[in-house]
Amino acid sequence: MISPQLKQFIERIPKAELHCHLEGSIQPRTLIELAGRHGIELPFEDEQGAKAFYEFTDLNQFLGIFALACGTLKTAADFETITVDLGEDAARQNIPYREVFFTQAYHDRRDVPWQQVIEGLASGRRINKERFGVEMWFIADIDRTIDPQEAVRLVEKAHESREVAGIIGIGLDSQEIGYPASRQKAAYDLATELGFKKVAHAGEDAGPESVWDALKSLGVQRIDHGVRSIDDEQLIAHLVETQIPLTVCPVSNIALKVYPQMSAHPIKRLMDAGVLVTINSDDPPMFHTDLVNDYLQVTETFDLAVDDIETLARNSFEASFMQAESKAKYLADFGAEVAQLKRELFG
Numbered sequence: 001m002i003s004p005q006l007k008q009f010i011e012r013i014p015k016a017e018l019h020c021h022l023e024g025s026i027q028p029r030t031l032i033e034l035a036g037r038h039g040i041e042l043p044f045e046d047e048q049g050a051k052a053f054y055e056f057t058d059l060n061q062f063l064g065i066f067a068l069a070c071g072t073l074k075t076a077a078d079f080e081t082i083t084v085d086l087g088e089d090a091a092r093q094n095i096p097y098r099e100v101f102f103t104q105a106y107h108d109r110r111d112v113p114w115q116q117v118i119e120g121l122a123s124g125r126r127i128n129k130e131r132f133g134v135e136m137w138f139i140a141d142i143d144r145t146i147d148p149q150e151a152v153r154l155v156e157k158a159h160e161s162r163e164v165a166g167i168i169g170i171g172l173d174s175q176e177i178g179y180p181a182s183r184q185k186a187a188y189d190l191a192t193e194l195g196f197k198k199v200a201h202a203g204e205d206a207g208p209e210s211v212w213d214a215l216k217s218l219g220v221q222r223i224d225h226g227v228r229s230i231d232d233e234q235l236i237a238h239l240v241e242t243q244i245p246l247t248v249c250p251v252s253n254i255a256l257k258v259y260p261q262m263s264a265h266p267i268k269r270l271m272d273a274g275v276l277v278t279i280n281s282d283d284p285p286m287f288h289t290d291l292v293n294d295y296l297q298v299t300e301t302f303d304l305a306v307d308d309i310e311t312l313a314r315n316s317f318e319a320s321f322m323q324a325e326s327k328a329k330y331l332a333d334f335g336a337e338v339a340q341l342k343r344e345l346f347g
């Protein structure tokens with residue numbers, strides 16, 4: 001059992017989140033409101049119904065439901081609404097800094113123009129800073145399955161909109177098996193040329209070879225998930241040596257049956273091996289979680305100590321794509337706040 005003090009420590013410690021999908025973070029009440037705005041039928045009527053509906057068998061079946069949630073997003077105002085929800089949620093959980101994925105391929109399929117999406121992200125991000133003091137940046141994700149030429153065009157569009165919408169990086173998501181990272185090398189080469197940060201989902205549905213592929217073909221600076229690296233000793237040694245961070249999403253991995261239960265999850269083994277691990281919530285309402293709950297579940301299952309939690313939270317700022325000056329400031333504030341929090345809670 002987690003003591004009330006340890007629970008408070010997890011709730012109140014400053015955390016950065018680096019792996020969270022905008023379209024997968026729509027709260028059921030907002031989803032129902034958006035569906036109402038546009039006269040769209042959902043397979044559930046209320047929040048309880050949504051909770052019962054969000055049960056998954058695997059990644060690919062989940063992606064079908066993710067696309068269904070995307071179906072409620074049409075206008076800039078819709079994208080602003082969900083961005084601001086995520087800012088408010090960040091403030092509630094003491095997440096002063098959040099890097100958030102969005103995946104335009106899902107919006108292209110419904111003919112929602114890039115400009116509508118960008119307008120909503122830009123105004124939502126501004127509101128989050130003003131209203132909640134939350135700093136938010138976006139990572140434009142390439143759906144692995146899209147045509148490589150389309151992925152190159154996405155990077156070009158991200159470059160045109162990077163200032164207005166706060167786009168710092170390029171990522172890769174969706175169906176992992178059958179669509180190797182190397183397919184999208186051209187888009188990542190362009191991203192490198194344009195000075196974008198680069199990440200990729202890998203080692204979630206597929207094994208360590210998929211992580212190697214993302215590292216070698218795309219030159220990514222972080223791996224999203226990456227948990228199946230545990231099956232390759234050489235890869236673990238490489239991750240330890242380079243300190244390339246993993247953005248691990250423990251509750252997501254259980255929800256999508258990557259591991260049967262939390263006790264089988266490799267997060268503690270990755271930490272103990274010296275990999276730079278961060279905890280993240282992926283698509284929190286769809287996985288019945290939030291960032292605090294992900295920390296709580298890992299703490300409970302692996303009996304983490306206060307210092308382990310502090311390390312995980314500090315890692316989240318270290319692994320972020322902030323400018324050096326900004327990172328130094330966040331880390332200094334983090335040190336002071338954690339020292340104060342420990343005195344207050346643990347004497």
Ligand code: HPA
Pocket residue numbers: 021024059066173174175201204252282283
């Ligand atoms: N994996 C791949 N694609 C995704 C995920 C994920 O966990 N969440 C949303 N899109």
Ligand code: ZN
Pocket residue numbers: 019020021173201224282
């Ligand atoms: Zn993800």
